Amino acid sequence: MSGVAPHRVHGMGTALEAPTWPAITAAEAEAILALFPDAGRLLGLRWHSPRPFSAATLVQTDTGEFFLKRHHHRLRTPAALAQEHAFMEHLLAAGLPVPEILKARDGTGTITQGAWTYEVHRKGTGIDLYRERQSWTPFLTPAHAFEAGVALARLHRAAQGFNAPPRGPHPLVASFTILPAHDPLASAAHYIAARPALAAFLKDKPWRQELARLFASLGQGLSQRLQDQPPLWTHNDWHPSNLLWSSDGAVATVFDFGLAARSCALHDLATAIERTAIPWLQREDEPADAQAAAALVSGYRTLIPLDATDVETLVHLLPLVHIEFALSEVHYFAGVLADPAQATLAWQDYLIDHADWFLTPPGREFLERFEREVRN
Structure with a gap:
């Protein structure tokens, strides 16, 4: 038996639940990152997000840390993500600190594999103080x-x-x-x-x-x-x-x-x-x-x-x-x-x-x- 605890995500209440969307595996991450030229070679998965509506993981590569996110196509198509990315790029150009969106080999910000749409962001600077807290909970101070x-x-x-x-x-x-x-x-x-x-x-x-x-x-x-x-x-x-x-x-x-x-x-x-x-x-x-x-x-x-x-x-x-x-x-x-x-x-x-x-x-x-x- 493996000693690794199963991945759990935030539910509609306070308890952690089994995820609707399975966690991203190392093999899956390696295959997707290979399609983003600036992502580098996968060294390991550092953390799986507990957010419930998609699957996401923080990955370490030989060029840095990145956030890899996978959506079901019924939630986010490449066209829908392109709208989000355009807004983020506008904000970044205006000086707001938002994560850089990596481009795939075709110049877009997404990869489609079967029912899934993937995106990769460079990890932002700063401390993730609220990482494990439920999304809609109060500020600490x-x-x-x-x-x-x-x-x-x-x-x-x-x-x-x-x-x-x-x-x-x-x-x-x-x-x-x-x-x-x-x-x-x-x-x-x-x-x-x-x-x-x-x-x-x-x-x-x-x-x-x-x-x-x-x-x-x-x-x-x-x-x-x-x-x-x-x-x-x-x-x-x-x-x-x-x-x-x-x-x-x-x-x-x-x-x-x-x-x-x-x-x-x-x-x-x-x-x-x-x-x-x-x-x-x-x-x-x-x-x-x-x-x-x-x-x-x-x-x-x-x-x-x-x-x-x-x-x-x-x-x-x-x-x-x-x-x-x-x-x-x-x-x-x-x-x-x-x-x-x-x-x-x-x-x-x-x-x-x-x-x-x-x-x-x-x-x-x-x-x-x-x-x-x-x-x-």
């Missing part, structure tokens, strides 16, 4: 929240001038079409109809009534507030485990642009707060942290000002900012994995219950405290 806010503002500055069109209806991609629409419910219906597996899953559920209730109770006036926001390509998955850190606590590298898409700056900032200040996985044990949310905004404001209207919009946006990605997650579980139990968890626990939390006393208190903190 308020100082990290502040520095993450500074880095997010830098990204938004660097993103200026990148005018690519919106991404297609791929699973597990953020988007920004429902909340700014004149009729958010009609826009949600269009979003769902464009994804047949999502539509089939929701067919027997009262999704129209549920979304209408959420829009009425939490979204009054929100679409008007968002319609005038300048469009901007954004990260859309801003949390501490997508950042590498310097020894003095600043952000050294930004990575994982899998959810990057055209939204707006306030949507990206609200997403960052929603994913780091509220302990969704342990809500009964840990209170939401309005001070951490305010620290993130304070860091952001060192580079990009936010006026009173921006603050009001941010507060109104927070309870619903997760809606489109939650639908995308339901699409992934229902369509790609054909797993109705996980799709139900994403629909009910993530989309509905997360929004409803903001109607509870703790949720309302969080919004009120956050607004007070950022207005001071």
